[in-house]
Amino acid sequence: MSDKKVEKCGERCALQEILDVIGGKWSMSIIYALFSGKKRFSELERLIPGINTRMLVKELKNMEANGIITREVFATVPPTVEYTLTTKGEKLEASINELYKWGMEYVA
């Protein structure tokens, strides 16, 4: 019996690591906003209702640290900052679409 459990534990541990990456209160919404292409900070702030500047900064930093997005600064006046999904981030599209379908049926 223990073989099965160790194997299952491995799967559950991975699920918890996944939640560490995408389970933040706003991260799925940010990822979703970026599926349609790179966005400036101010665009994200406008597109995600309910988020404030401090939280958006914090969540974007976490997501950058987790390799989900990249941050690019342009030397304009004032400086422009753009956020783009990495391949790792883009590959979440299937999962988030499935969650969204489920939510439309059972939550919304």
Added chain:
Amino acid sequence: MSDKKVEKCGERCALQEILDVIGGKWSMSIIYALFSGKKRFSELERLIPGINTRMLVKELKNMEANGIITREVFATVPPTVEYTLTTKGEKLEASINELYKWGMEYVA
């Protein structure tokens, strides 16, 4: 432009409601453990490494309140309590499998 935004806002708001339901630190692991069938409290505790009794009780209560699982008490001595996924909970299988595939490639 605002039509598009309102529509997109609706989608993001739903994503946040979804996270309220399944974004708890342990809820995906519990759902995953229940995909293979109903489990007793003690089985869940054993199957989910790192969780403690208090957290498992709390998370199961939330999940019951959210209609993800049902709780059934049997009048044995000592009493037996079994947890089962509802249809709403079972329908998360596709999403969690997609997340799991993503995690295997990019996180684990």
